[in-house]
Amino acid sequence: MSTVEWEIAMPFGSVVVPKHPRRTAMSSGVTVDVSRETGESEPKKNDDSAVKSFPSDIGKLRESLSLDPTDIIDPMQATRCLAVANQKGGVAKTTTVVNLAAALTVLGSRVLVVDMDPQGNASSALGLSREPDSIGTYEVLVSGAAIVDAAVTVPGLPGLRAVPATVDLAGADIELVSQVARETRLRKALEIYLEEQSEAGDPVDFVLLDCPPSLGLLTVNALVAAGEVLIPLQSEYYAMEGLSHLVSTVDMIQQHLNPNLAITAILLTMFDGRTRIAPQVAEEVRKHFSAELLETVVPRSVRLSEAPSYGQTVLQYDPTSVGARAYLAVARELDRRASDQIDLTDKVDSPVKATEV
Numbered sequence: 457m458s459t460v461e462w463e464i465a466m467p468f469g470s471v472v473v474p475k476h477p478r479r480t481a482m483s484s485g486v487t488v489d490v491s492r493e494t495g496e497s498e499p500k501k502n503d504d505s506a507v508k509s510f511p512s513d514i515g516k517l518r519e520s521l522s523l524d525p526t527d528i529i530d531p532m533q534a535t536r537c538l539a540v541a542n543q544k545g546g547v548a549k550t551t552t553v554v555n556l557a558a559a560l561t562v563l564g565s566r567v568l569v570v571d572m573d574p575q576g577n578a579s580s581a582l583g584l585s586r587e588p589d590s591i592g593t594y595e596v597l598v599s600g601a602a603i604v605d606a607a608v609t610v611p612g613l614p615g616l617r618a619v620p621a622t623v624d625l626a627g628a629d630i631e632l633v634s635q636v637a638r639e640t641r642l643r644k645a646l647e648i649y650l651e652e653q654s655e656a657g658d659p660v661d662f663v664l665l666d667c668p669p670s671l672g673l674l675t676v677n678a679l680v681a682a683g684e685v686l687i688p689l690q691s692e693y694y695a696m697e698g699l700s701h702l703v704s705t706v707d708m709i710q711q712h713l714n715p716n717l718a719i720t721a722i723l724l725t726m727f728d729g730r731t732r733i734a735p736q737v738a739e740e741v742r743k744h745f746s747a748e749l750l751e752t753v754v755p756r757s758v759r760l761s762e763a764p765s766y767g768q769t770v771l772q773y774d775p776t777s778v779g780a781r782a783y784l785a786v787a788r789e790l791d792r793r794a795s796d797q798i799d800l801t802d803k804v805d806s807p808v809k810a811t812e813v
């Protein structure tokens with residue numbers, strides 16, 4: 457079997473993306489019960505043929521971004537699952553999920569997006585069908601459909617799959633209340649999927665969960681499934697309002713349902729450095745969350761707000777825009793921070809090695 461996944465001709469030579477080694481399922485590390493839950497009727501499978509119709513687009517995208525070979529992200533040891541959450545509305549959760557997912561994909565990672573928001577904005581922004589006859593997050597959470605049957609490849613971005621939010625998802629928050637293991641349904645489904653993908657030699661590097669603007673059962677399911685929380689904060693006066701509530705929700709989930717959950721990143725969005733308020737917000741966040749605050753900020757960009765109306769990510773819509781570059785920088789920073797942490801852990805975990813040298 458070849459060890460090369462993709463070879464892409466670039467102006468500076470070719471970029472080779474290696475095949476991923478086989479890995480364990482999720483970084484959050486809870487053991488998996490691999491008995492797949494089944495619904496009453498056998499669920500259909502979404503059409504996942506898009507990947508075949510867009511074989512070269514990712515190569516073209518990389519060319520237009522003038523990526524350096526060193527930009528390609530190394531395969532992960534374990535899947536990183538990030539819940540992108542903030543109960544405040546309109547702070548760029550969805551914009552972050554779809555564009556970060558595209559950026560990670562362009563940089564060579566395998567990504568799965570799960571649209572946890574009944575508004576379905578991530579699904580439409582990725583150009584996916586939200587028709588009631590598709591299988592989506594509702595079927596996964598409520599009817600026990602398998603993620604492998606619900607996930608579809610995003611047009612133009614082989615390597616990026618997404619589970620769409622069909623209109624039924626609006627009822628899930630209420631329907632889940634009476635169900636057994638209502639908080640862990642996404643986690644179980646994801647663990648099965650990740651295990652299967654890994655077994656099939658097609659492992660997933662990143663899972664991004666687009667949460668709704670509330671802290672109901674849909675967000676709780678995301679926080680129970682995730683290992684990390686990424687909080688987008690709009691750089692405006694009320695940015696920090698409600699943040700303590702979100703932090704205590706994360707603490708509560710960590711204590712009772714998911715001991716591995718941590719807030720690992722806070723991202724300032726719609727940043728306008730010409731205003732007085734934006735740097736003030738950055739300063740205030742840094743005071744309280746200096747380790748979590750990402751260096752990269754996402755500036756206001758018209759292209760970012762236009763792209764969804766074409767069912768595209770900003771990397772496809774305008775790869776050279778400031779919005780596209782910002783989300784590429786976010787992707788690289790997230791990867792770099794994780795690598796730095798692994799290096800640190802290596803040092804802490806291996807005192808023998810350190811004294812031997």
Ligand SMILES: Nc1ncnc2c1ncn2[C@@H]1O[C@H](COP(=O)(O)OP(=O)(O)OP(=O)(O)O)[C@@H](O)[C@H]1O
Pocket residue numbers: 544545546547548549550551552573575577667668669725726727754755756757758760761762779
């Ligand atoms: N950096 C940016 N520059 C300009 N517009 C932006 C930027 N980020 C997001 N937007 C726009 O702001 C609006 C809200 O963004 P988005 O839908 O991503 O927020 P959200 O947190 O997911 O909202 P909700 O809470 O309703 O799910 C959208 O119209 C989006 O296009």
Ligand SMILES: [Mg+2]
Pocket residue numbers: 549550551573577578666667668
């Ligand atoms: Mg949203």
